[in-house]
Amino acid sequence: MTAFLALLTRDMRLAVRVGGGALIGALFYLIVVVMMPFAIGPDLNLLGRIGPAILWLGALLASLLALDRLFATDNDDGSLDLLMMSAMPLELAVVAKGIAHWLTTALPLIVITPVLGLMLNVDLPAMGWVALTLLAGTPALTFIGLIGAALSVALRRGGLLLAILVLPLTIPVLIFGVSAANAAIVGPAPFGPPFTILCALSLASLVLGPFAAAAVLRQGQE
Amino acid sequence: MQLRSENLTCERGGRTVFAGVNFTVDSGAALVVTGRNGAGKSTLLRVLAGLLRIASGRLELTGGANEATLPEQAHYLGHLDAVKPSLSVRENLTFWASYLGAPHGAPMDPALDAVGLGHLADLPAAYLSAGQKRRLSIARLVAVKRPVWLLDEPTSALDSQSQDRLAALMADHRATGGMIVAAAHGPIGLESFSELKMGQS
Numbered sequence: 235m236t237a238f239l240a241l242l243t244r245d246m247r248l249a250v251r252v253g254g255g256a257l258i259g260a261l262f263y264l265i266v267v268v269m270m271p272f273a274i275g276p277d278l279n280l281l282g283r284i285g286p287a288i289l290w291l292g293a294l295l296a297s298l299l300a301l302d303r304l305f306a307t308d309n310d311d312g313s314l315d316l317l318m319m320s321a322m323p324l325e326l327a328v329v330a331k332g333i334a335h336w337l338t339t340a341l342p343l344i345v346i347t348p349v350l351g352l353m354l355n356v357d358l359p360a361m362g363w364v365a366l367t368l369l370a371g372t373p374a375l376t377f378i379g380l381i382g383a384a385l386s387v388a389l390r391r392g393g394l395l396l397a398i399l400v401l402p403l404t405i406p407v408l409i410f411g412v413s414a415a416n417a418a419i420v421g422p423a424p425f426g427p428p429f430t431i432l433c434a435l436s437l438a439s440l441v442l443g444p445f446a447a448a449a450v451l452r453q454g455q456e
Numbered sequence: 457m458q459l460r461s462e463n464l465t466c467e468r469g470g471r472t473v474f475a476g477v478n479f480t481v482d483s484g485a486a487l488v489v490t491g492r493n494g495a496g497k498s499t500l501l502r503v504l505a506g507l508l509r510i511a512s513g514r515l516e517l518t519g520g521a522n523e524a525t526l527p528e529q530a531h532y533l534g535h536l537d538a539v540k541p542s543l544s545v546r547e548n549l550t551f552w553a554s555y556l557g558a559p560h561g562a563p564m565d566p567a568l569d570a571v572g573l574g575h576l577a578d579l580p581a582a583y584l585s586a587g588q589k590r591r592l593s594i595a596r597l598v599a600v601k602r603p604v605w606l607l608d609e610p611t612s613a614l615d616s617q618s619q620d621r622l623a624a625l626m627a628d629h630r631a632t633g634g635m636i637v638a639a640a641h642g643p644i645g646l647e648s649f650s651e652l653k654m655g656q657s
Contacts, residue, residue, distance in 0.1 A: 236554050236557075236560055237554065237555045237556075237557065239554075240550075240551055240554040240555045241551075241555055244540075244543070244547075244551045244555075247542075247543065247547070248540060248542060248543065251542035251543070252542050310536075311536055311537065311538055311539065311540070312534055312535070312536025312537060312538040313538040313540070315502075315505065315507055315532060315534060315536075315538070316532065316538050316552065316555075316556070317555075318506070318507060318527070319505060319506065319507075319527045319528065319530065319532060319556070320528070320555055320556055320557065321524065321528045321557060322555075455507050455508065
């Protein structure tokens with residue numbers, strides 16, 4: 235447990251210090267959502283209707299932004315070797331890094347989401363629902379992304395490869411995230427089923443992601 | 457305690473790096489691995505650290521903690537220092553100490569003083585020189601007690617004063633029953649040691 239917390243706090247510290255990527259994701263998300271009305275035009279009804287989809291797509295891309303360096307920096311400076319030599323299983327180390335990444339990248343993005351409703355003609359209570367779906371769905375994005383991050387460790391310029399590998403796997407999260415948000419805002423479909431499936435996707439990836447990522451990292455040492 | 461290797465063979469990318477490596481290291485003993493470049497010295501240390509798979513042969517550590525594996529009882533000092541530039545010297549060491557299993561709340565100052573970095577404890581590691589980073593990495597071995605030290609050319613980037621400090625640390629470690637396996641091209645300050653020549657088949 236000490237080792238788990240030590241790694242979690244170290245990664246959060248690294249993210250908020252110079253050269254860390256803590257707010258990059260949130261800023262990228264902000265700029266994508268702000269640009270959208272300029273591209274689509276001042277059609278308030280249209281913006282209100284596609285608003286949740288824009289927010290979800292922005293969150294999806296933003297959460298991948300800092301992910302490609304997650305294990306690569308540890309690999310480059312030799313930390314990854316030592317991470318493997320602890321009594322704590324590598325799977326748990328991967329979980330700690332994933333949680334730190336979610337707290338520093340996805341959480342700020344969820345916090346600013348309600349404000350962005352202004353740009354997309356979605357009212358404040360509805361934005362609360364969108365933020366709730368993001369809260370339930372972004373852990374899935376992070377923990378699926380861990381697998382891609384582990385795969386891109388040994389590759390230079392692995393960022394694009396990461397996006398190509400990971401984005402197709404996140405399609406179910408996107409589908410159920412947007413449909414839950416839409417159900418909450420305009421109806422008539424009930425909010426419950428897509429939202430619970432979204433939670434299930436997050437929980438499943440929380441379990442599967444670390445095992446897959448740790449297996450990939452071990453294989454990468456060969 | 458005893459570290460024993462029987463007919464150890466390692467393959468990488470379909471090529472045999474070394475085969476049939478035999479040695480034993482007892483408590484308090486040191487083994488220096490020598491050989492030309494590419495002979496497999498670093499690979500052998502990475503195998504001992506559990507970072508590379510053994511193709512065939514046996515490797516065992518007897519007489520240590522019951523359920524701990526060899527990597528969990530070993531320190532690996534590789535070519536890379538595992539130092540994060542944006543953390544301070546003390547934060548770097550505290551992290552590795554608690555991650556690798558030092559008792560909670562143990563003070564880091566004795567370990568930093570042992571490598572001569574006590575006065576730089578609060579400096580971001582980005583400002584350290586190559587030799588100072590190396591010393592910070594060595595402080596890890598002092599802060600967390602593990603019986604086996606795997607050192608890959610430990611004296612690289614160290615000045616003569618730091619080499620003397622490292623020699624004293626290694627002597628202390630052996631005096632308390634620790635073992636050292638080191639890869640080296642020249643003398644690294646060990647008083648007595650056995651030698652394993654790689655690349656002679």
